[in-house]
């Protein structure tokens with residue numbers, strides 16, 4: 001069992017959770033993920049580390065309440081525990097010698113962008129962070145980003161309630177066009193990453209993406225996480241999650257992410273029948 | 280040379296005299312195919328005590344029993360059956376467990392027809408003693424006893440040495456049990472949340488109930504084996520860290536060959552295409568058949584094509600049936616003759632309504648809106664024997680036929696997972712990525728041993744167990760040497 005040592009609601013549907021897992025905390029690196037299972041009946045889901053402390057033996061992750069598992073997770077707090085936490089999995093994000101980088105985080109992907117930006121700064125790169133959210137209420141980790149020695153934090157919201165009223169691709173495009181960046185990384189919903197890739201590809205700036213395919217084991221055993229990259233099949237969990245965005249088949253990724261949509265709706269409906277704790 | 284005939288003659292009369300019963304081989308009670316193909320309960324029911332006694336009484340108790348040579352771990356078959364004849368089941372179990380820590384498992388999944396039973400003197404008449412079924416009965420008998428009456432092998436005097444075992448599949452479990460008998464302290468590290476390896480995530484409930492696997496693993500814990508799930512060696516700890524920071528004196532690697540293969544044909548990443556590993560893991564380990572009570576879903580196809588001809592393909596096909604598929608096709612590029620699956624599995628699959636499409640080699644998976652709609656295949660014929668000795672399939676007509684289906688399961692075998700070796704650069708690997716060892720399981724890295732599918736490629740439960748045990752003996756020697 002893995003005791004929950006930290007739980008905080010970041011916005012309406014976004015939560016941060018910390019778990020005591022010293023062996024994992026000792027090894028975690030930016031861009032890596034964990035697999036967790038809440039209880040005996042639970043499914044295994046991947047979540048990327050948002051933070052960790054090797055000294056204090058905890059790891060943190062941030063999740064959006066979307067389906068049954070994340071709903072259930074959002075109701076847990078300090079004093080509860082998770083049946084299983086495994087990691088650190090996946091290849092760490094490459095942060096060395098990138099030069100001037102734009103890190104784009106959208107939605108909960110922002111949670112992953114944070115340790116990535118931190119690691120890139122620590123590796124001596126000049127980092128500009130672009131964060132996108134639907135509105136100001138859904139914006140997360142603004143203070144944390146501001147505390148990092150980054151060049152600039154650009155906030156975009158769909159409705160202009162915070163920062164610029166723009167999609168993240170607008171400032172990304174400007175940075176590429178003005179020659180202000182040598183490299184970029186996009187982490188967020190597949191559709192956002194797809195557009196970041198389109199933007200950077202046109203202007204000849206490399207763009208690494210952190211893919212989020214469906215996973216079961218997270219260790220290369222099942223192939224649920226197959227992605228097409230440069231015409232080759234890769235396993236997202238062991239070959240990734242980071243890939244050269246310009247090579248990724250996003251249509252396939254998005255299609256594969258939808259396989260269990262109907263099942264998830266059913267599980268969610270069943271769960272809400274039993275769970276009277278909220279509307 | 281007719282060595283077998285000379286040595287395998289029935290024992291001369293001794294007192295009290297055993298008169299082998301001249302009765303036909305006792306059939307195994309099975310659930311009706313139409314009923315069982317709709318649920319996940321066990322297909323074969325096991326002998327009753329009467330049946331087991333009757334079957335045991337068929338044994339000739341040969342003076343030089345050849346069956347034992349057919350057993351990869353050399354269980355003293357004559358002796359355990361002898362004890363059964365005498366009605367001393369506890370003693371019979373003890374004989375079994377001397378060589379095999381998981382009799383209830385092996386009694387169910389070992390290919391006895393190619394091993395011990397093929398060497399039985401009675402096999403010549405096609406009526407060998409049903410050694411596997413007797414083993415299963417004894418294993419189940421032991422598991423049904425109260426813990427204090429169960430046969431727990433004796434643990435050796437504490438050696439002060441600590442061994443890490445990577446993986447809780449048959450190889451790791453057998454190695455761990457044996458090491459405890461030598462008195463070493465043992466910790467198993469398992470990457471999944473449950474123990475058993477393929478026994479748990481691969482082989483379906485209806486062939487090997489999971490409570491049996493867990494009960495047999497429980498007995499190892501009773502012997503003092505510590506089990507730590509959710510630890511991926513190569514990620515959470517490297518082998519070097521185990522041997523330095525974590526204080527282990529030796530490591531056994533039994534991490535299996537878990538990386539699924541695909542054909543590399545167009546359309547393989549469409550929705551509805553599974554590796555057998557994913558499909559079976561969802562259903563067995565994650566219990567998707569209980570969805571939504573269990574949270575993990577599985578796509579339940581109406582027309583399912585399973586590609587492959589081994590046990591894994593049979594398991595996937597029969598599982599698909601149980602999930603409600605109306606039609607399940609088994610697509611194989613050779614003929615039934617060459618299929619590596621056990622005859623019993625083939626027979627059961629057929630009884631349950633799985634349709635066999637032989638000499639058929641897929642070249643494309645077709646789809647619409649991201650989902651599978653069918654397979655395009657070549658018609659094959661058998662040519663000259665290949666390296667495996669089986670006649671190689673050759674294409675007679677290209678892309679000439681299609682199979683309509685909404686699900687495709689690729690049961691094409693597995694390879695070594697590079698996750699662990701990648702972080703252990705001084706571990707010598709074969710060209711195909713398997714760990715290279717000597718006969719005793721010693722790898723190129725001092726103190727590190729390996730066995731099971733990660734050394735041989737996909738094989739069998741009992742071969743993996745045998746390798747685990749052999750390595751344990753070599754490790755014991757090594758640890759004693761290292762102590763000096």
Ligand SMILES: Cc1cc2nc3c(=O)[nH]c(=O)nc-3n(C[C@H](O)[C@H](O)[C@H](O)COP(=O)(O)OP(=O)(O)OC[C@H]3O[C@@H](n4cnc5c(N)ncnc54)[C@H](O)[C@@H]3O)c2cc1C
Pocket residue numbers: 388389390445446447448449450451468469470471474475476477478481482483510511512513533534535536537559590591594696698699730731732733737738739740741743
């Ligand atoms: C569907 C299916 C049906 C089969 N049917 C039969 C049958 O009827 N009869 C038969 O004899 N054989 C059968 N086999 C083959 C048999 O199961 C295998 O040969 C046997 O399980 C191999 O044992 P193993 O211990 O080497 O590996 P596995 O059983 O694969 O166990 C390896 C274990 O190590 C864990 N692991 C992997 N990597 C790591 C890591 N880095 N750190 C920690 N843990 C790790 C895995 O999670 C797993 O639990 C079948 C196989 C399959 C897939």
Ligand code: FES
Pocket residue numbers: 214215216217218219220221222223224225226235236237238
């Ligand atoms: S999640 Fe199973 S192989 Fe990647």
